[in-house]
């Protein structure tokens with residue numbers, strides 16, 4: 001198992017002076033290629049903050065962050081934007097899809113943004129991914145007409161579109177009922193097995209965490225187990 | 226680029242009513258722009274045809290001799306210029322065919338002008354006398370179009386007077402009248418025509434005679450006092466006058482020298498037009514900017530998602546600028562279309578009627594209106610686009 005992501009002594013503070021909040025307090029974590037890891041911890045422990053930093057959407061206050069051998073703490077905004085597009089997929093809890101676009105158009109977005117248009121090859125891959133997510137009959141549906149579980153499966157398909165090494169999912173099943181949540185998790189596990197994509201999934205749900213091969217516990221801004 | 230355009234178009238079609246309203250608002254601005262252009266252009270056309278239409282575009286007069294200063298160093302005390310003796314252009318007639326041959330020149334009319342007194346019984350009236358070549362009566366001032374009785378043709382022994390003068394002197398067509406020039410020479414002439422220009426001073430003051438009659442009255446067997454020239458394009462006067470001067474050595478003066486007031490009025494009118502058109506454009510810019518700014522707030526989460534998926538700030542800017550460009554283009558085309566249709570019923574430059582706005586449909590500046598609207602809308606979208614690009618994806622997604 002080779003290290004895909006490595007963070008050391010990660011510190012993140014918000015605000016300054018009296019209002020300063022130290023959210024991450026010297027956090028160390030290594031993710032290997034092919035990991036299927038759950039991120040657990042009480043509310044406010046810093047799970048989302050960690051995922052945002054790993055996703056290059058936010059810079060840490062101090063510490064190091066490497067992925068695929070690239071030092072991401074010193075990368076510029078355009079460099080991180082491009083890195084994100086090529087190597088990282090996201091699944092969020094809310095506000096996941098672009099509401100005025102179809103399921104397929106949403107899935108194609110990460111590729112189209114890179115290629116400047118929606119190519120036939122990208123369409124084929126997008127349709128294939130949606131089919132694998134059990135959404136073959138929803139490919140051209142406007143996303144506003146999809147159920148919560150269907151939306152999350154579209155989001156998973158989109159996260160996989162550019163064949164990223166890492167997918168970060170912040171409570172992807174938090175809004176879903178048990179059946180839909182398990183469906184989404186099964187698909188994630190399947191992709192992880194078939195393609196070796198690394199997943200880091202934050203959750204409060206022990207049953208979801210149990211489906212993962214690795215459980216990472218966070219408390220007070222540090223990895224505790 | 227193309228993909229940004231697709232997203233921009235989708236954003237606009239997603240809220241159809243709002244977009245339609247925005248485009249309609251832009252179109253109204255464009256309509257005002259076009260309406261003002263056609264009105265200001267038509268007004269200028271009207272004013273020029275009513276005034277400059279009857280005046281010479283270039284006139285040649287004997288070089289005015291500078292008044293002699295009676296006391297050196299006291300420029301206010303000068304000898305009064307003689308208005309009685311018309312200064313002669315002895316050799317000018319030779320140049321008439323040359324001037325006529327110049328490109329852009331449509332008519333050349335030599336004249337002998339002076340002043341005199343008209344008497345009939347006990348009635349005495351001061352008049353200015355215009356001696357004109359036969360056949361050229363209407364070359365400069367369209368006399369034939371103002372004739373109410375008789376004819377514009379001037380023959381030997383005939384005189385053409387204004388309606389007011391005829392009224393003042395109880396003169397009827399065919400009656401005779403005594404005309405005495407400032408040189409003291411007197412002739413008895415027959416009224417062969419009566420004109421009405423509607424300009425009181427002219428109608429009361431000016432008597433037209435044939436150039437032969439004028440030669441007798443002013444004892445001028447040769448030469449003329451003035452040559453009047455009409456051009457195809459009156460704005461060419463400033464370039465053609467120096468040409469004539471260089472060619473003939475005569476003092477050719479463009480109408481713009483004495484017509485400065487008219488030019489000023491036209492330019493003031495044009496400025497009013499620019500001002501109003503500027504406001505129309507400003508409304509478009511404000512409308513587009515505020516609509517797009519609202520849209521950037523409404524779409525913050527989506528902008529965050531796009532950024533998380535790897536969309537650059539430049540891409541986000543492009544999406545919003547293209548929305549502005551699309552709105553500007555469609556509003557411009559739509560506004561130009563309704564502008565053209567709305568101007569169609571107006572009579573047009575060749576038959577302006579009193580009581581109807583003098584609108585010239587050909588001066589609507591349609592292309593300019595569309596172009597400026599497009600540019601304005603793009604400029605208007607830059608601020609919203611930049612604020613959209615600065616959206617923090619973490620905050621916008623709001624985990």
Ligand SMILES: Nc1ncnc2c1ncn2[C@@H]1O[C@H](COP(=O)(O)OP(=O)(O)OP(=O)(O)O)[C@@H](O)[C@H]1O
Pocket residue numbers: 014015021023041042043044045046047048049050624
């Ligand atoms: N932009 C911010 N400014 C100030 N404080 C912040 C900001 N973002 C997060 N925090 C704080 O950081 C702490 C960790 O937040 P975070 O969202 O990472 O927790 P979490 O583990 O994801 O919680 P949850 O399980 O409820 O989602 C919280 O106390 C939160 O209030």
Ligand SMILES: [Mg+2]
Pocket residue numbers: 047048049170624
């Ligand atoms: Mg969280």
